[in-house]
Amino acid sequence: MNVEVCFTPHQLSLYPVQNSIVVVIDILRATSSICVGFAYGVDKIYPVESIEECVNLIQKHGFIGAAERNGEKLPGFVLGNSPFDYMNPALSGKTIALTTTNGTHAIYTAKKEKAKKIVIGAFTNQQSLLEWLLAQSEDVLLLCAGWKDKFNLEDTLFAGSMICLLKQHGYYSESDTAYASELLYVQAKDHIHEFLKNSSHAKRLAHLDIQRDIDFCLQSNLASVVPVFEQDYLYNADTPQPICNSLKMYAQ
Amino acid sequence: MNVEVCFTPHQLSLYPVQNSIVVVIDILRATSSICVGFAYGVDKIYPVESIEECVNLIQKHGFIGAAERNGEKLPGFVLGNSPFDYMNPALSGKTIALTTTNGTHAIYTAKKEKAKKIVIGAFTNQQSLLEWLLAQSEDVLLLCAGWKDKFNLEDTLFAGSMICLLKQHGYYSESDTAYASELLYVQAKDHIHEFLKNSSHAKRLAHLDIQRDIDFCLQSNLASVVPVFEQDYLYNADTPQPICNSLKMYAQ
Structure with a gap:
């Protein structure tokens, strides 16, 4: 199987999206925080591109609102983009409507380009993600959310770490984005x-x-979750696990 | 002054093109070969995007034709994209019409985005380019031609080498593309x-x-030239120098 890296959503149309599982990566901080939310038992997360859509979902369905722009939590929303916001047992079983600067935009770009499947990746869920990808046995396209459609380093480093792991399991890559990552x-x-x-x-x-x-x-494997995007929302495709002790320690 | 890197022409509109000197980089092989051509005394090079435009210029003005697609010289053209094609004293004083897969596309993208100035960069002319850039005293945007609008490694390595040199002369950079390069x-x-x-x-x-x-x-400083793009053509903005011995040796 092939593994490929796309540095930004802006370039996604140049890549073989429709034949690949797209792993959306926004290390600082959207995809890291999404993983923490699911580790704390969140039921669903609706990622949306605009603040308006986010507010609509809150008003219509009573979802918990999460909104960030340019690194800051927006006033009036319960949650922002910090993983610490999501370390809350009260979120268990709840549904969140989430909008962020880069992460939710990347998810929607993958949807628009008709990705075969879309899954969320971060250091926080790396091992669970790897096992799930290996079980799917499909080509993988690592999509870095970047910063406002430009390349960023932390997402690329995570993509590089996934390349190393997937190569150990027989995946190959021929592109310079993968090689550089x-x-x-x-x-x-x-x-x-x-x-x-x-x-x-x-x-x-x-x-x-x-x-x-x-x-x-930047910590690995604190959340045993695999957030998969289906229709309009993310859910945890992994078997629910108790919150691991290392993650619990952060919440204290 | 600021120095910035854009990994591909596809992303150029996201960068501050109009306030910068854009250095077009296509190490393998367009910009390396252009430098060799000027070192051998070529008068002007008209870079064009299509084979049709190239043929038109040859027919109308009697220019020497140079054309490459997907790494191969096209049949019927005098020159291809190999630097060795340009090591020919008979080219002195001549005008060339050139079309290549990536390099000429990058030049035209920079023109369309209204770059303040456009100059050609390669390892072959690195020192001359550096001195010229320092004399201009403007922000610099290093534009990697890439491969068919995607990132490539060799152009990025040259961009990285330019970042190192320009930083030694007081330039700064804050972007992750520059840092990664x-x-x-x-x-x-x-x-x-x-x-x-x-x-x-x-x-x-x-x-x-x-x-x-x-x-x-990948050899540095074989050609003391600074190919600058003006209106529709490239010319050598540096004082003409005799062909250096190291370059002459390659031609033998």
């Missing part, structure tokens, strides 16, 4: 926090004091 | 041939037996 990940993996300190996203979010969020989002 | 270049610079062996372009062109071309295009 892998090279960057291999260079970064032993000091990934340091590596990302010079990234644009870390600088952009520095004034928001989210270092705790960044540290969390 | 620099990281990849620093990782590759001591074994760049080896590094590129796994790239998609090297694999794609392997059947064409152009290893000699690839080796040549």
Whole structure:
């Protein structure tokens, strides 16, 4: 099977979307936070592109609202884009309407381009994601959400780490995006926090004091979940697991 | 001054083109070959997007035709995309009409997006390019031609090398494309041939037996030229220099 990397939703139409499972990656912070939500027992998440759609879903269906733009939680919404917002047992069984700057846009771009399947990836659910992908036995397209349609480093590093893992299981890749992602990940993996300190996203979010969020989002396998997109919403396609102790510790 | 990297012409509209000097980079092989042509005294090169336009210019004005698609020289044209085609003293004073898969497309995308100035960059003319850029004292946007609107590695490595040089002269950069290009270049610079062996372009062109071309295009500073795009054509904005001995040796 083939694994490919697309650096931004802006370029997705150039890739073989319809024949692939598209893994949507927005490490800082949408896809990391979505995984935490499902680990805490969220029932469904409706990702939407606009704030208006988000408000409509809240008003019509009583969903819990989550909204972020340019790194900041929008006033009037219960949740933002921080994984710590989602570490709340009261979310168990609930449905969330979510809109973010990049992550939800990437999900909808994959939908518009008719992805075969769409799944959410982050360091937080990496092992569960890997096992699920191997069970599907399909070509994989790793879609980095980037920042406003441009390349970003943290999503690319996660894509690189997935390339390394999938290659160990017989996947191949011939593209330069995959090769560069892998090279960057291999260079970064032993000091990934340091590596990302010079990234644009870390600088952009520095004034928001989210270092705790960044540290969390770079931790692997805290959430045994596989958020799959079906029709209009995400659900956890994995067998529900108790919240792992390492994740519980963060909530304290 | 700022230096920025755009990985493909497909994304150029997202970048501050109108305020920047755009450096068009197509290492394998258009911009490397253009530099060789000017080092051999070519008067002007008209880059055009289609084969039809190229044929028109040849018929109307008697220009020398150069055409490449998918790595191969097209039948009926005097020149292809190999730098060795341009190591010919008979080209001195002549005008060429050139169309290639990626390089000429990148030049025209920069023109359409209203770049402040457009200049050609390659390892072959790196030092001359650097000196010219420093003299201009403007923001720089390094535009990788890529492969059919996708990212490629060799153009990115050259962009990374330019970032390193420009930073030594006080330029700054805040984007992740610039940061990733620099990281990849620093990782590759001591074994760049080896590094590129796994790239998609090297694999794609392997059947064409152009290893000699690839080796040549990775050599620095064989051509003291600065090909600048003005209206519809490229000319050498640098003071004409005698062909350097290292370049002459290749022609033998």
